[in-house]
Amino acid sequence: MLEKVKKEERLRLSVGERRHKGENSSQKAVPQLSPPANDSSNNQSETSGKCLKFSDRAAIAKSSSSVTFISSKPDFSKIKGEICLDNLSIKELHETFRATFGRETTVKDKLWLKRRIAMGLTNSCDVPTTSFTIINNTLVKNVSEEEECGMQQSEEAIKVDEKINRSCEDSPIISLDDQHRDVSSSGKREREPEEHELKNESPHTEITEQTAAKRVRKPTRRYIEELSETDTRELNGRSVLAVKTGGHCQSLRSHDQPFQNIGLDGTTVVTREDSFGGSGVQVPFVSRVRGGRRPRKNFVSLLNCHPSGSMAAELITNALEVCVSQQESENVEIAVKDTLPSEQHEQLVNSETEEMVNSCSRQQLQSVELKNLGSRGNDSDDVTMEPSVKGAERRKHHRAWSLSEVTKLVEGVSRYGAGKWSEIKRVAFAPYSYRTSVDLKDKWRNLLRASFALTLADKGDLTKYRSTTSSASNQANRECLIQDKNLRKQAVAPIPTPILLRVRELAEKHLQTTPHPSISKLVSPSARTVEDDRSGYL
């Protein structure tokens, strides 16, 4: 049996390679679609509609270990819904391959795997070499290239779409009732083919029927990665599943406004339309609240099968991210104030913070406040956030470095040396829970840049620094001051020259002991680095 499989593997590989080279030998590939061996002894564990993590190795391992043979029935329950193969690792591709064809593969060629899986899932040989997004067994090639929808599912989709349109104009979260209704209805719909495939002896027919039943969704291309990564996503495979909620996924096409993807297990994904190099795509709606990287982590959890309910909470949490952050900031600042009475109050709440806080609804703040209050009292280290909030992996709110903080940092460096960030953090930044050792390191790097920029700009005359050093930065600051003098009473102030000089001294001292290989990098990036590091002080 092994031999047989291996043989086929080689055969497929060659076919795949030929296709890879350009010819559209679609006919040749057709027969390859049918999985080998069909086994009657296969008692593959029924997933029976249970939520099964796509990426859950344990689950898959279980299902495969229960089958001693290499080949088994394809298990489409693992690969339903919307799949973008581009972002899958070899391992995941292998899993998907197994789920698709019911057998293992040793092929390491990603492209081949993706194409093969795509072909298997879509029962089509017309697989482009670039995009491997599959929605309900329909390969998404082009949005305009929509296939006709099966009655049942299209109706379903429309129904849900309407639901969304009317219920979610304001609120990004839909009611659980709605979710469950969709879950039950579509869940049943999705399971049906599985029963087919268990009865059916012919894998090929199996797939065909499956596909016929599934080929109902309109192709909707989705991306959850940030814009910057899309250009190269074809090359490095950065796009991932937009919605991967275990065995059963349901993705919906929206019209314009923020909308939800409703996972059949009850999860809800909030996304929004986004412009993507001309083609409209959707990205997680909350992802742009702050920063662009968090979605990745968010979707790591999204992709896993979330117990219904917790998802909504998480989304809410994310939506309130800004508020949480701000509230937290205040609390921390207050804590600091309490802990360090001698400390200048710094900017307890800068104007930006106030803006943000004001933008949050009262209710939101209250709920956040409750959370924070619950964790108060032991905030010496990093316990200023409630675990769930922390678990949201939100990006830290940008927090300007206060002058006192910089001073502490410089102090710490002079005392413990650059590089002992952990030490410095522990002794000098204990109350500043929001400053991690990495933050200190980053700040120090910026200080180095600033100091070197300073010494390079003017050689010697300290009095000139205030007006000429990093003139771009200073000028920008002045302009900022002029523009909204009242709103931002205290715009970013340049780092006091003495401090920069001190930094430079320390840097040079440190340089002697540990030769710094890339000082040039610190200096060359021009004044931008200094400006970027908006070290504003009161």
Place this chain on the structure above:
DNA sequence: TTTAGGG
């Protein structure tokens, strides 16, 4: 976990 560096 902590550092160092690139992004």
Place this chain on the structure above:
DNA sequence: CCCTAAA
């Protein structure tokens, strides 16, 4: 700030 490779 984030992300990661190394250590």
